[in-house]
Amino acid sequence: MAAEKEGLRLILRRFEEKIAKVLMLASIVLVLASLAGIIAVIAIRGVSALSISLLIQIPKGGFYLGKEGGIANAIVGSLYLSLGALFLSILFGLPIAFGLQREFTKRRLGHITRLTLDVLWGMPSIVYGAFGFIIMLYLGLRASLLGGIITLTLLMLPIMIRALEEVVRMVPVELKEVSYSLGATKLETTLRVVFKQVFPGIITASMLAFGRGIGDAASILFTAGYTDNIPRSLLEPAASLPLAVFFQIGTPIPEVQQRAYASALVLLFIVLLASIASEILKRRASRYTLR
């Protein structure tokens, strides 16, 4: 009797594991399928509306009613915005990432700062949009390229710093010791040795932040404005790909909706490019530094 019970229990336990395995596989398949589904749908719908003229022209006359023109304003606007913000985030982010090293910041300040940065990293982009708007009011700016860049920089900074800090942390203490034992100061060691060591990591971090920045809509919604033209100065409003998609899908006209898919495909393509490139670079770099 006892033996039968044992056997039954064992079968039940094995069965439970089988069910769990099925659920696990189903879950992971669901996750992967959603990614595949998203890319597939956007690609399929977008490809049909894509054309060279769409990419290089700016909206003319009745663009929003289905007539001539293209999304060049959005493509260029997005590039201006993200590259500008990328530049500023590297400018401000590097000193902060370097400054978080043990040598420069005591433990307590380091912990507090990292916590603050983690919180800022998780902040919804609309909050950055609202704050950016406050700053613009304070500075007397109107919705413009500059406003968008400032706001995007605020959004990208925590991402940039987190990625940079990861690489800076991995610099082996022995390497820094070598530099110090030769008589270098903390600053010299950081600029001449640490910087060189983390350079590939800076590139990877930049791609990551760029991908995040170019796809964001909520932060630039009221800070960059929107326009049919390519901005010629920092004070002019700038169009962007995410907003182009957003506005174009909102119309009832089918041709314009098609263009929304095309814009989405362009945006998706750029973001995927940046993501994949940064993954590849990360692999490459770790092959070198792994001793």
Place this chain on the structure above:
Amino acid sequence: MAHISLRNLNVTYGPHGILRDINVDIPDKKITTIIGPSGCGKTTLLKSLNRLIDLTDELHVGGEVLIDGMNIYDEDADVLALRKKVGFISQKPCPLPMSIYDNIAFGLRIHRLNKAQLLNQLKHLEEHCAENNISLGDTGGSVGLSKKTEMNLLVEGYLRLAGLWDEVKERLTFPASMLSVGQQQRLALARALAVEPEIILADEPTSALDPISAKVIERQFQVLKKNYTIIVVTHIMRQAKRIADYVIFIYMGELVEHGPASEIFTNPKDKRTHEYVFGEIS
């Protein structure tokens, strides 16, 4: 003549004592080996001589370390000048992320030597090399040495002193990480020599190397001791017996015994030294 003197040196890590009451004079222009079982404070002792232990917050130093009569732990002591005077080679050779040439030139560049100082250094180097039957100026078809600037000659000289020149002269612009471990350690030696120290500290310099590379390093030390005071931490008794002129035995953070190598290795006075030297404890 004592270049370096330790007076009542105490090092603690938080509440734990690592080194207690170390009092010893280290002889000039000889190889002094610090021996003792692992984890007894040998490396800490070494690192306290060039204030590398400053990097760890929790380590506190009491007592004095006198180099040329001045306490290096004084309030207004110049740490950068100290580190120029006292070179350091660590156990694991860590090439800087640059070319071989730049690794050697690094020390020279950060100390911002002007032309006169560079020329001076070059002169010293040439005398030094001449003593050891080394002549500078062999281009041998190397890349990038077309201009005979002082820097080039200096780099060449130090690489020769470290016994590495012949192997790398053709590829000075290559990244230093491409060298083998043995070569990297010799590179570390050349790099340390480039700032013209008077004292060289070496922390288990050959423990990560194959026997042939280890031998080369030991041989270089024998050559260098004519001009430099060398202090080597080692846990390899045979190595100590091979190269030591003077021996310091550290056990559990205490300075148990010190003296000329001939005495320590044949007739140690302390029981513990006896046990360690003759292999009963390790």
Place this chain on the structure above:
Amino acid sequence: MRIAVIGANALGVLIALGLIIKSWPILTSKPLTQLLFSSEWFPLKGKFGFYPFIIGTIEVTAIAMAIAIPICLFSAIYLSEYAPKHVRAIIRPVIDILAGIPSVIFGLWGVIVVVPFVRWLGERLGVHTTGYSLLSGGIILSIMVFPIIISVSMEVMRTVPIEARETCLSLGTTKWETVKWVVLRNAMRGIIAAIVLGFARAFGETIAVLMVVGNVAKVPNSIFEPAYPLASLIANNYGEMMSIPMYDSALMLAALILFMVVAGFNVGAHYTLWRLRRRGLG
């Protein structure tokens, strides 16, 4: 460089301060309970009841979490415990790529695929719905939080020492049982932190939800009805913000609420994770 670090902290403080200052007018003119619990939203008449928006935000996030938690847990367990190395190596970057997809693209996909699906589902169940609903918002949001919950959960599960699993297995349990009794029990705190991080992420997501959730300022009675989360409120109405008195202050208050909730959850979750990491490494 220390200044830069302090500047980073200052930024966080500034954002909070800015939002507080801008919300001050409405906070001082209306009683807090009315703002938070009234359902009357008529800005032109000066009525600002945030209740439907708060409820809408909470509900759509809750639906997203209900969908995401089981899927993410099982996925994380699979990846951390069962998946062969090469499978994990491929899937991990894929999940990271999912994390990088812009929210407007999620929204677009939601409009094309999810909204019609929900409409179809509603018809099957006899409910009339346009498809723009809480459920659509929840579905899209859940996909958006997959990456963060999975990756943090995985990381936490990997810190459970291998000896714990080995001990369990050697007692004759199945792999699944080791997961249940050992891994999950040890990692539970971290997994909860992962879920909280996902929750915080979903709470503030704007554009994607905006495009599929319907945006009707009324407390929804079922998941098939539209809702109006706080983030969508701000995004939709920034245009009228300056023209109606107090409207800008009201929207800034919405932003402030988002900031505080998200910051609060993030601080809690990250602090827990930090404590776990320190313990896990020690």
